[in-house]
Amino acid sequence: xxxxxxxxxxxxxxxxxxxxxxxxxxxxxxxxxxxxxxxxxxxxxxxxxxxxxxxxxxxxxxxxxxxxxxxxxxxxxxxxxxxxxxxxxxxxxxxxxxxxxxxxxxxxxxxxxx
Amino acid sequence: xxxxxxxxxxxxxxxxxxxxxxxxxxxxxxxxxxxxxxxxxxxxxxxxxxxxxxxxxxxxxxxxxxxxxxxxxxxxxxxxxxxxxxxxxxxxxxxxxxxxxxxxxxxxxxx
Numbered sequence: 001x002x003x004x005x006x007x008x009x010x011x012x013x014x015x016x017x018x019x020x021x022x023x024x025x026x027x028x029x030x031x032x033x034x035x036x037x038x039x040x041x042x043x044x045x046x047x048x049x050x051x052x053x054x055x056x057x058x059x060x061x062x063x064x065x066x067x068x069x070x071x072x073x074x075x076x077x078x079x080x081x082x083x084x085x086x087x088x089x090x091x092x093x094x095x096x097x098x099x100x101x102x103x104x105x106x107x108x109x110x111x112x113x114x
Numbered sequence: 115x116x117x118x119x120x121x122x123x124x125x126x127x128x129x130x131x132x133x134x135x136x137x138x139x140x141x142x143x144x145x146x147x148x149x150x151x152x153x154x155x156x157x158x159x160x161x162x163x164x165x166x167x168x169x170x171x172x173x174x175x176x177x178x179x180x181x182x183x184x185x186x187x188x189x190x191x192x193x194x195x196x197x198x199x200x201x202x203x204x205x206x207x208x209x210x211x212x213x214x215x216x217x218x219x220x221x222x223x224x225x
Contacts (some may be wrong), residue, residue: 005212029165035215041116041217042118042202042206042216042218043202043215044215045212045213045214048212059214090156091120092156099145099164099206099213100145100162100164102147102159102160102162103147103159105156106156107154107155107156108154108156
């Protein structure tokens with residue numbers, strides 16, 4: 001009963017480096033999401049995916065790239081990290097796109113960019 | 115600017131007191147969810163409300179969706195230390211499960 005797991009839990013990197021955050025879910029949920037959580041802003045949607053090979057932008061997509069070749073995985077890549085991307089990143093999944101469906105969140109990745 | 119404004123941002127109360135957290139917007143939402151988040155963990159869903167005027171109860175927690183579906187409130191009766199956490203509201207707009215989150219209310223219940 002793993003649910004949704006994110007890795008790594010903590011990451012420190014330098015500006016300009018590429019970094020990939022991993023997200024894996026065991027429920028075969030169709031929808032997956034990436035959020036960032038910053039003080040005073042709550043959670044903001046970066047990218048989402050409705051199914052394998054279908055992705056779309058959220059509120060704050062600039063500087064991020066996603067892919068979804070398999071239903072269970074939804075990695076998030078920062079191609080050239082900047083200090084403003086220091087944040088806590090959460091991956092979530094939901095069974096469908098209906099708005100009464102719960103989103104199930106991972107425990108987050110705390111990313112620091114120096 | 116946030117689509118959903120939560121108030122208060124911080125709340126520190128004694129065990130046994132009552133409290134209300136508000137989630138307001140000028141936009142209409144098709145549904146609204148409340149989550150609770152503990153330090154070092156992801157948010158966990160408490161409730162979803164979908165109908166204007168709807169009231170849902172979860173033990174000592176009462177959730178209300180405004181008649182116009184622009185606002186919501188969370189009322190906790192006789193708070194306990196286990197209620198401590200960050201409470202987030204999230205409103206759905208659009209054709210799929212796309213939620214806009216408020217900035218959260220950090221609740222501390224003291225023994």
